[in-house]
Amino acid sequence: MAATVQSRPRKVSIRVDRPAARERRAVRRLLIGVSLAFLATFLFLPLAAIFAEALRGGTKAWIVGLADPAAWSAVKLTLLVASIAVPLNLVFGLAASWAIGKFDFIGRNLLLTLIDLPFAVSPVISGLVYVLLYGAHGWFGPWLQSENIQIIFAVPGIVLATIFVTFPFVAREVIPLMQEQGTEEEEAAITLGASGWQTFRRVTLPNVKWALLYGVILCNARAIGEFGAVSVVSGHIRGRTNTMPLHIEILYNEYNFAAAFAVSSVLALLALVTLAAKAAVERYSLRAPESAPADPILIASNLSEEPAL
Amino acid sequence: MSIEVTGISKSFGSFRALDNVTLTVPSGELVALLGPSGSGKTTLLRIIAGLDRADPGSGAILFHDENVAKRDVRTRHVGFVFQHYALFRHMTVFQNVAFGLEVAPRKTRKSVADIRDRVRELLSLVQLEGYADRYPNQLSGGQRQRIALARALAVEPKVLLLDEPFGALDAKVRKELRAWLRRLHDEIHVTSVFVTHDQDEALEVSDQVVVMNEGRIEQVGTPESIFHHPATEFVMRFLGDVNQFHGRVESGRVHLGDVALPGLSVPEGAVDTARIFVRPHDIELDTRRNGQPVVEATVRRVYSAGPVSRVELVMPTGQEMAVTVPHERVEALHLDTGSAVFVKLRRARVFA
Numbered sequence: 041m042a043a044t045v046q047s048r049p050r051k052v053s054i055r056v057d058r059p060a061a062r063e064r065r066a067v068r069r070l071l072i073g074v075s076l077a078f079l080a081t082f083l084f085l086p087l088a089a090i091f092a093e094a095l096r097g098g099t100k101a102w103i104v105g106l107a108d109p110a111a112w113s114a115v116k117l118t119l120l121v122a123s124i125a126v127p128l129n130l131v132f133g134l135a136a137s138w139a140i141g142k143f144d145f146i147g148r149n150l151l152l153t154l155i156d157l158p159f160a161v162s163p164v165i166s167g168l169v170y171v172l173l174y175g176a177h178g179w180f181g182p183w184l185q186s187e188n189i190q191i192i193f194a195v196p197g198i199v200l201a202t203i204f205v206t207f208p209f210v211a212r213e214v215i216p217l218m219q220e221q222g223t224e225e226e227e228a229a230i231t232l233g234a235s236g237w238q239t240f241r242r243v244t245l246p247n248v249k250w251a252l253l254y255g256v257i258l259c260n261a262r263a264i265g266e267f268g269a270v271s272v273v274s275g276h277i278r279g280r281t282n283t284m285p286l287h288i289e290i291l292y293n294e295y296n297f298a299a300a301f302a303v304s305s306v307l308a309l310l311a312l313v314t315l316a317a318k319a320a321v322e323r324y325s326l327r328a329p330e331s332a333p334a335d336p337i338l339i340a341s342n343l344s345e346e347p348a349l
Numbered sequence: 350m351s352i353e354v355t356g357i358s359k360s361f362g363s364f365r366a367l368d369n370v371t372l373t374v375p376s377g378e379l380v381a382l383l384g385p386s387g388s389g390k391t392t393l394l395r396i397i398a399g400l401d402r403a404d405p406g407s408g409a410i411l412f413h414d415e416n417v418a419k420r421d422v423r424t425r426h427v428g429f430v431f432q433h434y435a436l437f438r439h440m441t442v443f444q445n446v447a448f449g450l451e452v453a454p455r456k457t458r459k460s461v462a463d464i465r466d467r468v469r470e471l472l473s474l475v476q477l478e479g480y481a482d483r484y485p486n487q488l489s490g491g492q493r494q495r496i497a498l499a500r501a502l503a504v505e506p507k508v509l510l511l512d513e514p515f516g517a518l519d520a521k522v523r524k525e526l527r528a529w530l531r532r533l534h535d536e537i538h539v540t541s542v543f544v545t546h547d548q549d550e551a552l553e554v555s556d557q558v559v560v561m562n563e564g565r566i567e568q569v570g571t572p573e574s575i576f577h578h579p580a581t582e583f584v585m586r587f588l589g590d591v592n593q594f595h596g597r598v599e600s601g602r603v604h605l606g607d608v609a610l611p612g613l614s615v616p617e618g619a620v621d622t623a624r625i626f627v628r629p630h631d632i633e634l635d636t637r638r639n640g641q642p643v644v645e646a647t648v649r650r651v652y653s654a655g656p657v658s659r660v661e662l663v664m665p666t667g668q669e670m671a672v673t674v675p676h677e678r679v680e681a682l683h684l685d686t687g688s689a690v691f692v693k694l695r696r697a698r699v700f701a
Binding site: 229 | 398399422427428429435436437438439448452453504
């Protein structure tokens with residue numbers, strides 16, 4: 041790809057002045073001021089507070105807070121859960137999108153609706169459902185016990201609950217794109233002799249790779265941060281079944297604010313890394329040659345004559 | 350390689366897209382499937398390609414006397430060109446054209462160098478040598494369709510199928526590209542079928558035209574025979590502007606108004622009435638009677654902006670008629686709104 045970049049027409053930005061869409065300067069400043077104030081109060085300030093609180097006792101206290109074996113175990117468990125749930129949902133999401141986006145079958149709309157179920161249902165209920173199914177007194181409980189398999193109040197339960205809650209992210213990103221792209225490219229590929237797998241790997245997958253990556257990042261963010269569903273199935277066994285969000289809550293309830301904020305800062309840091317990755321994906325996907333607009337003229341939104349700030 | 354379709358039917362639910370269609374495409378010919386949308390032409394093309402399946406139990410599709418109806422689309426060796434190009438958007442022009450060669454099974458796959466040479470050759474065939482490193486969205490519509498054609502030809506298909514190949518292009522590019530397709534076909538001679546709803550395109554490009562309507566074939570023939578000897582009313586209407594009059598059948602002759610039209614035989618099944626069809630350019634106008642049986646009419650308007658003049662007439666019965674005549678004729682006869690003219694139908698067709 042890189043070799044072809046220089047031969048591409050350069051994107052030209054044109055500022056279009058649309059008088060009808062131009063606001064008076066005072067109105068514009070007011071709107072911008074209000075949004076910035078809102079962002080500062082509700083987003084930036086809390087984020088800054090986490091790091092300020094975490095480092096209030098100095099870096100030494102921060103390190104002590106994290107060095108606690110229970111905290112370290114929570115970090116490891118969180119990463120373990122995410123590293124199982126995200127790849128599985130990548131596969132499930134891709135399979136579901138492929139089925140819904142490229143084929144017409146009975147029950148397609150039902151499947152489309154079911155994919156949204158985890159968004160619609162409260163995470164607490166998602167957790168409770170698993171307790172109902174796999175708990176000691178649940179439907180499969182006695183059998184699981186006789187086989188000596190523990191799901192609830194153990195890592196498998198946490199993984200299951202996380203998979204459930206994060207299921208829609210990949211599918212929701214990829215389905216609309218696959219629907220929009222239709223099946224003509226796949227048909228072209230098979231008339232050229234490509235097998236099903238070749239068609240998928242060389243045509244379908246590359247066409248959705250950015251959406252897929254974007255979905256994975258969102259899925260990962262949610263998998264790391266999930267609280268409600270995980271809280272129900274975890275059992276809160278310190279050092280064993282506590283993920284980071286659960287561990288933070290316990291520390292907070294024990295008035296151990298320094299440690300709570302130390303762990304919080306790590307979680308927030310992971311979130312920031314995720315955001316950076318998401319921004320990078322958005323940037324690269326727009327810059328990728330195949331997704332450049334057909335007409336190499338990007339019309340910038342109306343910022344009118346003078347910069348707003 | 351010839352294509353033979355025998356007794357193919359296809360239903361979508363209760364809609365019958367193809368109704369017992371039988372068709373032969375001789376080897377090396379370029380054949381147009383012409384018809385309005387919903388006539389089944391694209392469905393027929395996709396069934397020939399193997400992208401869709403005919404109804405179970407309906408007929409056969411033979412490529413050079415071999416039934417391929419059960420064969421997978423991959424093994425039919427057809428080249429398919431889509432209306433919206435269907436180029437692989439994340440691949441360069443080179444990668445697009447090379448795709449069919451690269452996915453071939455290892456046994457039959459060409460070497461990297463051979464693939465490169467073949468792609469070069471094809472790009473020069475479609476006159477886009479310098480575009481190998483471009484992406485599809487950096488090409489114009491006409492260029493994209495030429496790349497799609499090169500990609501389809503790369504695997505040396507036995508049959509080339511084109512689904513409205515110029516349908517997404519603007520009028521000027523369309524005209525250029527169809528003349529180019531005709532020249533290309535004269536060069537490579539691969540048996541080709543293309544679908545179009547544009548009668549000019551079908552008549553200009555193809556060796557044979559297959560006119561389709563409501564899942565059936567109305568007529569098959571050379572462009573000349575289709576245009577000059579339409580077999581059905583539908584073909585007559587579909588292939589260009591046409592005037593329709595209600596005629597009477599009296600004592601074995603077809604009458605328009607009071608005038609018995611010469612040289613027209615009464616169609617089978619016409620008892621009292623018959624419909625008369627005349628193309629605007631098959632009508633002669635005069636301001637004198639000239640002794641022949643003619644129809645009288647009054648000029649309503651003359652449109653002279655164009656290659657020929659278009660004259661709108663009204664007959665005493667109130668029926669309207671459109672006529673095209675050379676500008677010189679309009680001037681010589683001093684035709685203007687309100688002029689009285691005598692109309693002679695040079696070539697008319699009558700259907701029951």
